[in-house]
Amino acid sequence: MNKRFFNMIPSPDVACILLYGEVGDKWDGVTDADIVRELRDYESLYGKIDVRIxxxxxxxxxxxxxxxxxxxxxxxxxxxVDGVAASIASVIAMCGKPVYMSQYARLMIHNVQGGCWGNKEELKQTMEHIEQLEETLADIYSSKTGTDREEIKKTYFDGKDHWLTAKEAKDMGFVDGIYDVEEAERQDVESPDNVYKLFMNRMNNNPLNNDKQMFEELKKRPLFANCADSASALAVIGTLENKAGKHDTLKAENDTLRQKLKGFEDAAADARKKEIDTMLENAVKEERIRPADKDTYRALLEKDFENASKILEGLPRKKMISDGLDKNDPENKGTWEKEQENIRERRYGKK
Known part of the structure; x- marks a missing residue:
């Protein structure tokens, strides 16, 4: 029976992968084959992918x-981490990418669990296998938090379930932030300022075991992927430090320019409004439009001033009595008046 995988949510800019359910359960959970296949497909289409656990x-x-x-x-x-990241799901969250928890979510860590049926040699092999897996998982937790591997095993692999709140997980270095509490402070890996701060925080609070491990950890991040050695990585960090130092100044300059632009836009809008008011008043005065039509023509002018103004100017205006007067006659005498005056001159003589 074939089952379509519904744990992928595409969007125009960011793809989302839902790790909701039991890991490895092909019926109601999430399987490694589905996740890896869809992840590879999404990598070619999206630059940013969110994974929600x-x-x-x-x-x-x-x-x-x-x-x-x-x-x-x-x-x-x-x-x-939206709800719970327990057992192997908590290990997935330690994959080296920025990880955030909801303030209401939980992280749970405990021993590897398993079982077998057989003779004492088979039971012994199963025990050794579980211990090897715990060594591997302790390495993963240690790399994320900077805590010594033996300390991880002593604290969390003691036969108990250890439930951590978001604050506890953040304080211990398992997660980088609490997304629904620290939204304004969330570290964006694309921001030079925040990349630099994240690096310095990790370096000061969660030191890695050696320089090589630190360099390998850095190379997992996109900005350092092409660094050939620690010197080139330090050069990138120096660049980020310079950009971070300029961030506040650039932001202030940008805010000032935005205010000036808004002032110009407001002035232009006010001038255009006055121009439209004048055009409509003249059109009503010349009886090219009715007063009741002003709002209609105003809307047209606001939407497409150039074409609407041409239409408005092209409307015929009402013919006025003064239009029939001879504009070259300073006394504005009409043709009939002039003819009557000629008759009087022939009959009575010119005055």
Missing amino acids: NSIGGSVYAGIAIFNALRESKADITIY
């Missing part, structure tokens, strides 16, 4: 496959 966990190996696909992706990926 609400999962109680599931298959460790399916989760690791999704983790690796997200970690190696060249797309600009941001992780959001």
